[in-house]
Amino acid sequence: MQYCSTRAGVQGRSFRDVLFSGYAADGGMFMPETIPSLSPETLLTWSRLSYQQLLCEICSLYIPEQEIPRHDLEGLISQALSSFSIPEVVRLVQLKDSLCILELFHGETLAFKDLAMSCTSQFLQYFLRKDGKRATILVGTSGDTGGSAIRSVLGLSEVDIVVVFPHRRITRVQERQMTTNIADNVHVFAADGTSDDIDVPLRKLFADPDLVLSHGLMSLNSVNWSRILVQLAHFLYAYLQLSVPLAKEDALPVLEVLVPTGGAGNITAGYIMKLMGIPLRLVAVVNSNDIVHRALQSGDFSMSDSVKQTLAPAIDIQDPYNMERVFWLLSGRDGVMIKSLMEEFQRTHKLTLPESLHQQLCEVLSSGSVSDDGILEAMRRCWQDNHYLICPHTAVGVWQHYHTPIRPGEKRCCIATASPAKFQEAVQKAGLTLDLPEAVQLLDTMETRYEVLERSDDWESRLRRHIESISSMRRLGAAAETRD
Template identity: 85%
Template sequence: MRYCSTRAGVQGRSFRDVLFSGYAPDGGMFMPESIPLLSAETLRLWRRLSYQQLLCEICCLYIPEQEIPRHHLQGLISQALSSFSIPDVVRLVQLKDSLSILELFHGETLAFKDLAMSCTAQFLQYFLRKDRKRATILVGTSGDTGGSAIRSVFGLSEVDIVVAFPRGRITKVQELQMTTSIADNVHVFAAEGTSDDIDVPLRKLFADADLVRRHGLMSLNSVNWCRILVQTAHFLFAYLQLSAPQAEGEPLPVLEVLVPTGGAGNVTAGCIMKLMGIPLRLVAMVNANDIVHRAVQSGDFSMSNAVKQTLAPAIDIQDPYNMERVFWLLSGRDGVMVKNLMEEFQRTHKLTLSASLHQQLCEVLSSGSVSDDGILETMRRCWQDNHYLICPHTAVAVWRHYQSPITPGENRCCIATASPAKFQEAVQKAGLTLDLPKAVQALDALETHYEVLEQSDDWESKLRLHIESMGSVRRRGETAETRD
């Protein structure tokens, strides 16, 4: 398996190459050059596997044996998932009115990103120790990514991590999970702007080939292919739990998956699994930041004037960068077309999809948009019907289930991306209560440490200087250790 850029300028890269990359040198995003197809027989055999075993099988398809041997891969995945609070790692809950919810939030930071982030960190450490090298991780976050990325590499001697979050636009728990993670290798910045604002300087830093080379600069948000790879397993696990064929020759049943959508990483993973032969009907559910919904409904892939703050802050995104990967897949991997498309979007923040691309998008994806009132109403109804509490992002998906009930014989799954414990204000606004986990209760008493990116600052320069300074300190330390 080799990897290429969605913008046609880079081909033939190894898994290790893309693991240690952010954006590709041509500004695109890395994707596999081919997509393996899963047979019905394989699905029947895999139905008996646990989530962890399924994840290993999927990773083996995209990570060559000569890069990470299978027995090492199994050990790395096992180690990555060892800190999850339930033995099965993920859990499928079946509730009233055929409501099925896939819980992906049983990791350390109570968000689905812990799954992919912990695996990615283990793969990184494997290569860094093998090659005796260091890496610098640079991450912009709209809420959950930052805390999860930090916990996945917390205290690792081979890695420094720099995280920027939008100050005042995420929940208190999300912020404290980052600012209380104090370690020599953790560097947190609070930006006076939106998560989309943060992405602009980060793209410029990743485009600086010399900076990337000298500091081993890489990303751990869903720009990184490994994040997408691990997330494909969510969809396969849900499918095999709910819709797997019973007998040989029986046609594969369809599973509809309702996906809370921000940066579109999970949607991309679902599209890949669909191309691998799993009959999924994907529904991208968004809040008032509805660019993906407008793209599906009318072909209008244009940013609104501003990112709207909602009760589901992790998907308060107007630049769903993973849609570039979706467009690439749907266009038959036409990198030149995607390059022209995305450069126009980055330049003007406006884009009208061609009739053919819009049609292809509608064939694999439907969508919906939910207001804050709809989120609260859904949280209340799910509790009243089931005594089951959901976070506001999960409510974005469940709202569609309540608005459009399934008919007998159909299968549907809602993705639960985070624990409600991370969104106490939304729970209170819905008139509900929750018992906070001890780890969340303890955050208020912990010391915090971070730097501020003021609106008047040149964010790119400030982050660049910090990375350079950090590298100098590390080099001096390594030289001192050598002398000793």
């Protein structure tokens, strides 16, 4: 298995290469050069496996044995998932009105990103220790990614992590999950802007090959292929739990999956699983930041004038960068076309999808858009009907469920991306209450540490200097240890 860029300028990279990368040198995103297929016989066999076992099977398809031997891979995944609060790691919950929810939030920071982040950090540590090297991780976050990324590498001697979050645009719990992790290898910046604003300087830093090479600079955003890889297992697990045929000769039933969508990493993983042979009907559901919805409705893949602050802040995104991966797959891997389209989008923030690409997109995805009022409505109804509390992002998908009928003969699953404990204000606005976990209550008693990026600052230069200073300090520390 080798990897290439969506913009045609980079081919033949190994899993290790793309693991330690952000964007490719040509500005594109790494993808596998081939997508393996799963036969009905394989699915029938795998239907008896646990989530952890399924994840091992999926990862082994994309990580060659010579890079991480199967025995080591199983150990790394086991270690990554060992801190989850339930033995099964993820859980399916059946509620009234055929509402089925896949809970992905049982990790340390109570968000689905803990699943991919914990595995990716184990893969990183494996290679860094094997090679005797260090890495500097640079992460921009719209809320949950930062805290999850920090927890996954907290205290690791081989890694420094620099996280940038949008100041006062995320929940207090999300912010304090980042700023209270006071460790030598954690560096947190609060930027006076949106998550899309943050992506601009980060993309420039990753496009500097000298900086990337000199400082081992890499990403843990879903720009990183490893994040998408682990997320493939969410869709396979849900499908095998809900829709697996009873015998080899049975036709594979269709499962509809409602996916709360921001940066579009999960919807990309779902589409790849569809290409692997799983009959999924994918619905990307967004909040008022509706670029993905507009792209499907009319082919208008253009940013709005501003990012709207909503009750579902982790998907307050107008640049769903993983859609580049979807467009690349739909275009027949036409990297030249994708390069042209995405460079136009980055330059003008506006793009009308070519008619053929728009038509293909509509064949594999559908979409919905939900207002804050709709989010609150779904939270209330789910509680009233089931005494089951959902977070505002999960409510985006649940609202879609309540307002669109399930097709005859199909089943449906909603992705639950985070615990409601992270979104107390939204819960209160819905007129509901919750008992906060002890770990969340303790956050308000802890010391914080972070730096502020003012709007007037040159963010790219500030971050560049900080990355350089990290490497300088590490070199001085290593020299001191050698003298001792």
